[in-house]
Amino acid sequence: xxxxxxxxxxxxxxxxxxxxxxxxxxxxxxxxxxxxxxxxxxxxxxxxxxxxxxxxxxxxxxxxxxxxxxxxxxxxxxxxxxxxxxxxxxxxxxxxxxxxxxxxxxxxxxxxxxxxxxxxxxxxxxxxxxxxxxxxxxxxxxxxxxxxxxxxxxxxxxxxxxxxxxxxxxxxxxxxxxxxxxxxxxxxxxxxxxxxxxxxxxxxxxxxxxxxxxxxxxxxxxxxxxxxxxxxxxxxxxxxxxxxx
Amino acid sequence: xxxxxxxxxxxxxxxxxxxxxxxxxxxxxxxxxxxxxxxxxxxxxxxxxxxxxxxxxxxxxxxxxxxxxxxxxxxxxxxxxxxxxxxxxxxxxxxxxxxxxxxxxxxxxxxxxxxxxxxxxxxxxxxxxxxxxxxxxxxxxxxxxxxxxxxxxxxxxxxxx
Numbered sequence: 001x002x003x004x005x006x007x008x009x010x011x012x013x014x015x016x017x018x019x020x021x022x023x024x025x026x027x028x029x030x031x032x033x034x035x036x037x038x039x040x041x042x043x044x045x046x047x048x049x050x051x052x053x054x055x056x057x058x059x060x061x062x063x064x065x066x067x068x069x070x071x072x073x074x075x076x077x078x079x080x081x082x083x084x085x086x087x088x089x090x091x092x093x094x095x096x097x098x099x100x101x102x103x104x105x106x107x108x109x110x111x112x113x114x115x116x117x118x119x120x121x122x123x124x125x126x127x128x129x130x131x132x133x134x135x136x137x138x139x140x141x142x143x144x145x146x147x148x149x150x151x152x153x154x155x156x157x158x159x160x161x162x163x164x165x166x167x168x169x170x171x172x173x174x175x176x177x178x179x180x181x182x183x184x185x186x187x188x189x190x191x192x193x194x195x196x197x198x199x200x201x202x203x204x205x206x207x208x209x210x211x212x213x214x215x216x217x218x219x220x221x222x223x224x225x226x227x228x229x230x231x232x233x234x235x236x237x238x239x240x241x242x243x244x245x
Numbered sequence: 246x247x248x249x250x251x252x253x254x255x256x257x258x259x260x261x262x263x264x265x266x267x268x269x270x271x272x273x274x275x276x277x278x279x280x281x282x283x284x285x286x287x288x289x290x291x292x293x294x295x296x297x298x299x300x301x302x303x304x305x306x307x308x309x310x311x312x313x314x315x316x317x318x319x320x321x322x323x324x325x326x327x328x329x330x331x332x333x334x335x336x337x338x339x340x341x342x343x344x345x346x347x348x349x350x351x352x353x354x355x356x357x358x359x360x361x362x363x364x365x366x367x368x369x370x371x372x373x374x375x376x377x378x379x380x381x382x383x384x385x386x387x388x389x390x391x392x393x394x395x396x397x398x399x400x401x402x403x404x405x406x
Contacts (some may be wrong), residue, residue: 038315040316040317040318040319041316041318042316043310043314043315043316044314044315127313129313129314129315130314131315135312137312137313138365139308139312162364163364163365165367165374166365166366166367167367167371168324168327168366168367168370168371169324171365171366171367172365173364173365174364176365184315185317188315188317189317
């Protein structure tokens with residue numbers, strides 16, 4: 001009986017794998033956002049490097065769907081105090097003074113390869129996962145906010161007030177620094193970050209995928225059309241790239 | 246007085262023990278043992294004795310594995326403890342951390358051990374959020390609706406003499 005069960009499982013796994021491969025071959029357009037789910041018991045590896053590509057030409061001036069999706073997904077309820085409320089992703093407006101051309105783009109944690117936040121953290125709370133996602137381990141964050149000063153992208157927020165009713169996949173609390181996690185809880189399940197999913201409903205300006213995989217949609221797009229790093233002069237090699245800026 | 250007590254501590258202890266034994270006084274009768282709410286499931290992930298003694302080590306190990314390495318096994322995850330052990334009562338109300346009826350605080354209140362887990366983590370299963378008692382953890386007022394009632398304001402601004 002036991003042997004039979006084991007056989008069944010492996011067969012199912014094999015069939016599942018075959019179906020997934022077939023899915024990618026048959027309908028690459030439909031499965032653009034599909035990323036390989038990591039087994040729950042396996043640690044992340046540096047074989048993948050998660051990244052994002054944002055096509056600012058497709059990003060609509062009046063759309064804030066990515067911001068709303070982020071706030072909903074991670075339970076970022078503010079106190080209507082914009083100076084101090086947490087903000088993991090924000091829309092930045094650029095205006096060319098000569099031509100008057102206005103452009104907006106979302107800016108969040110750029111998930112740098114050599115992250116300044118992790119460099120300056122005195123406790124090791126700010127760190128980069130093997131797969132390139134930069135996080136704060138709030139268990140060891142002492143709330144000193146050096147990382148906020150070090151971040152050239154102004155991507156981090158400090159929680160100033162007591163919170164209740166946090167999401168169970170995104171624990172947050174007073175006295176710690178936080179920022180975009182690239183929806184790490186979703187990525188580990190093989191899903192895309194909430195902002196990317198929301199953007200893809202209408203404007204399709206955001207792409208998520210593995211920068212190390214030459215065959216991933218994001219890598220192909222970057223190869224074909226290129227992508228800029230914000231403040232590339234700092235040499236941080238961020239995981240978030242922009243087109244049209 | 247103190248030095249005499251320290252010198253003779255062993256003798257004093259012996260005398261007290263002998264007295265207690267002689268009179269058969271039940272020293273535990275004064276404080277009731279905590280009533281720990283029953284979980285949803287049939288059996289915990291580890292034997293009860295093991296959980297009582299080592300749950301903190303398991304949680305801490307799991308927390309590091311999850312945050313730093315993305316290991317998301319459910320067996321020793323806090324989220325799963327809460328999902329099973331924190332259940333609504335007959336009226337559909339869920340105890341908050343800090344109340345004696347909450348699984349974690351039932352014991353922690355009794356033992357006088359303070360934990361910080363629920364400053365960040367949800368103290369109820371996600372589907373039950375919003376159904377808890379209106380008691381706030383950490384004795385703070387809820388300013389979310391930007392109003393504060395008179396009693397809460399008085400409690401917060403009262404100067405102890």
